[in-house]
Amino acid sequence: MAKKNKYEALKLENQLCFPLYASAKEVVRQYKPFLDALDLTYTQYITMMVMWEKKEINVKELGEYLYLDSGTLTPLLKKLETKGYITRNRSSKDERHLDVVITPLGVELREQAVDIPQKVGQCICLEPEEAQMLYKLLYKMIHQMNNANGCKN
């Protein structure tokens, strides 16, 4: 880590963020052939993952799970509604909330997706211990960044 000059830290190869950014895109690309078969994008797929687990949720909560805001979710959910996988309706209790509910067709889709994690896992080719280490480090970062409004700017 001895710096040759004051610009050393600005080199692409010395960034941690860059391989993070690049690998995230690459992994999404690994999903593409499998998701194309279901006519889903990656973001639609992770949205359906939440729907498969929760069955019903509002947009705000969905955004908290996915780290996405309504600007991204609103058009995406409209597409999933058009495909027939979810319904969108204002909550009767609080009309500000939009309830998203999975349909029977959405539930069926899960059957076609069930092998995707294993297939993509084969493309990534990390040892189980490596994958677990990576998992832990990534979530540590995420939690640190979310809590750290105390980031020393």
Add this chain to the structure above:
Amino acid sequence: MAKKNKYEALKLENQLCFPLYASAKEVVRQYKPFLDALDLTYTQYITMMVMWEKKEINVKELGEYLYLDSGTLTPLLKKLETKGYITRNRSSKDERHLDVVITPLGVELREQAVDIPQKVGQCICLEPEEAQMLYKLLYKMIHQMNNANGCKN
């Protein structure tokens, strides 16, 4: 890792790709306040990183460094040209190539960027060993995915 049911692997919390995708976005957000000060986006910033190192490069090589294609780079490079940080000219040797060359103003910009890696590093808050481990794992993944046309689909 004992699976309760056949859908266990489809849960968001059991994905490796999701924290990768989420943390990459979060890190880019950490950069935003610092990059806003330079009127650069994250993608423009990593492009300038390559330009600071290489001074001159063509679009294809640039894309190989950044894992981006001309569909992304062409409009981005036009913006950097408008800002005065680079020039874009067809190579005289091979007119198919577009040579991108950094300008004196582009070189100057480096001075304003020099503290950004350290500032963002503070926001990420990983121990040095953790950061190094993460770095290695991410590049291992990237190289594996790039080589692995032998991915068993």
Add this chain to the structure above:
DNA sequence: CTCTATTTAATTGCGTACAATTAAATAAAA
């Protein structure tokens, strides 16, 4: 109860990402 503040989703606008196509230039083959 009324007025104000807050919460929530939708909308708008900009900047990526990237697949697919196009067009120009060069290289390779016949």
Add this chain to the structure above:
DNA sequence: TTTTATTTAATTGTACGCAATTAAATAGAG
């Protein structure tokens, strides 16, 4: 040399991602 194939950047179209604004609904204060 002429034709064909390859290489390269640009263009086009779709889908995010997100900041900022808007509009509607609810909660809270007086």
